Amino acid sequence: MKRLICLFLICILLSGCGANTQKTLYHMNTVMHLQLWGKDCETAAARCDVILRDLESLWSVTDANSSLSAINRGQDVKLDGPYQALLNQVEALSQRTGGAFNPKLYALSNAWGFYNEEFRVPTAEEITEALSQEQWDLGAALKGYAGYRLTLELDKLKVDRAMLNLGGNIQTYGEKADGSPWKIGIQNPDGGDYLGIISVTGTMAVVTSGDYQRYFEVDGVRYHHILDPETGFPADSGLRSVTVICDDGLTADAFSTALFVMGLEDGTRFWRASDDFEAVFITNDGKIHATEGVNLSGCDYEVIFR
Amino acid sequence: MKSKYWILLLAAALIICLALSLMLMGGSPVTRAEISSEGKILKTVDLNIDQEFTITVDSGTNTITVKDGAIAVTAADCPDQYCVARGFCNSGTQIVCLPHRLVIRFLDNETIDGMVG
Numbered sequence: 001m002k003r004l005i006c007l008f009l010i011c012i013l014l015s016g017c018g019a020n021t022q023k024t025l026y027h028m029n030t031v032m033h034l035q036l037w038g039k040d041c042e043t044a045a046a047r048c049d050v051i052l053r054d055l056e057s058l059w060s061v062t063d064a065n066s067s068l069s070a071i072n073r074g075q076d077v078k079l080d081g082p083y084q085a086l087l088n089q090v091e092a093l094s095q096r097t098g099g100a101f102n103p104k105l106y107a108l109s110n111a112w113g114f115y116n117e118e119f120r121v122p123t124a125e126e127i128t129e130a131l132s133q134e135q136w137d138l139g140a141a142l143k144g145y146a147g148y149r150l151t152l153e154l155d156k157l158k159v160d161r162a163m164l165n166l167g168g169n170i171q172t173y174g175e176k177a178d179g180s181p182w183k184i185g186i187q188n189p190d191g192g193d194y195l196g197i198i199s200v201t202g203t204m205a206v207v208t209s210g211d212y213q214r215y216f217e218v219d220g221v222r223y224h225h226i227l228d229p230e231t232g233f234p235a236d237s238g239l240r241s242v243t244v245i246c247d248d249g250l251t252a253d254a255f256s257t258a259l260f261v262m263g264l265e266d267g268t269r270f271w272r273a274s275d276d277f278e279a280v281f282i283t284n285d286g287k288i289h290a291t292e293g294v295n296l297s298g299c300d301y302e303v304i305f306r
Numbered sequence: 307m308k309s310k311y312w313i314l315l316l317a318a319a320l321i322i323c324l325a326l327s328l329m330l331m332g333g334s335p336v337t338r339a340e341i342s343s344e345g346k347i348l349k350t351v352d353l354n355i356d357q358e359f360t361i362t363v364d365s366g367t368n369t370i371t372v373k374d375g376a377i378a379v380t381a382a383d384c385p386d387q388y389c390v391a392r393g394f395c396n397s398g399t400q401i402v403c404l405p406h407r408l409v410i411r412f413l414d415n416e417t418i419d420g421m422v423g
Contacts, residue, residue: 030402031409033400184420185398186421
């Protein structure tokens with residue numbers, strides 16, 4: 001009997017670990033890693049794959065056949081209700097950030113070569129011209145929206161819980177088996193280990209915008225991919241990265257970009273005027289500042305109070 | 307005599323359980339990395355053993371170097387060279403060569419559930 005109990009204990013210890021299904025996917029020019037727990041996770045993961053592919057074929061700005069490219073060419077595109085709602089929501093978020101998050105910078109990103117990998121510093125005329133072309137680009141919002149969209153599906157398919165890594169964006173779903181919070185490491189902008197750990201409970205989006213994610217160098221100057229809609233140049237606000245924690249993935253994605261463009265001071269002001277997200281700022285000198293609602297551990301940081 | 311035998315057995319089982327749980331959940335430093343492409347694991351490497359090797363997939367070849375407990379893509383025939391730019395890493399977000407669909411993921415990072423960034 002005792003032997004049986006021991007065996008049983010060992011089995012429990014072993015079975016508590018590991019996702020029921022793990023899947024690596026390539027969508028939206030990035031690598032996605034899905035971990036799902038619950039019944040019939042294989043089916044759910046396959047559904048996620050289809051949804052991500054559909055979102056990409058609708059909204060990819062680099063795919064000439066996407067609906068977004070058609071809209072950018074000035075064609076009259078009839079969008080399904082939820083998709084028109086997405087564009088409306090993106091515009092509303094842009095307005096809330098006073099334009100710091102601007103979803104219509106496709107021509108500008110292109111002028112810098114961030115899409116065709118032919119990196120170059122555009123001239124002042126080229127920047128003015130590119131800024132005048134209001135062409136949609138959901139690059140700073142689509143992965144966040146995708147996280148939200150996938151949680152709807154996981155809900156429908158009654159998946160117990162999930163950890164979705166959508167190319168550096170994290171979307172958690174449900175509670176962990178032992179009731180402890182999800183622990184998410186923030187990437188050190190200089191590479192290597194994580195800087196600190198954010199703990200979140202339940203279904204939550206955690207998104208980072210950083211100057212280290214996509215960049216090129218000319219004459220020793222680094223030009224990164226987060227462009228300031230005011231100047232047309234890479235945002236130079238004194239930050240290395242901003243991480244936003246929010247229960248809505250689209251909002252988290254859009255605001256991480258917006259706060260990066262705003263910088264610590266304006267970003268703090270924006271946070272104080274809002275009540276639907278928390279943020280972690282990493283400044284150029286490596287200091288970490290976190291809004292008071294963030295559960296951050298493993299690093300020294302300054303708390304930003306209301 | 308018989309009960310002594312049982313106590314010993316129970317103690318041994320307990321130690322095994324403890325060791326297993328420590329191995330599975332403990333915050334031991336990352337010592338292994340997994341190299342995969344298209345979701346298929348091609349190789350796992352022990353970061354404590356210095357080595358250099360190449361991984362060739364349909365779309366190209368990456369040279370991977372393990373040195374002093376860290377791993378890097380030290381050469382690649384991909385167009386963007388982002389994978390090489392990452393340099394040597396021993397933890398953190400995965401190293402990715404998107405053109406070759408090659409992913410180097412750090413294992414045993416049991417203290418966190420995910421990485422953002």
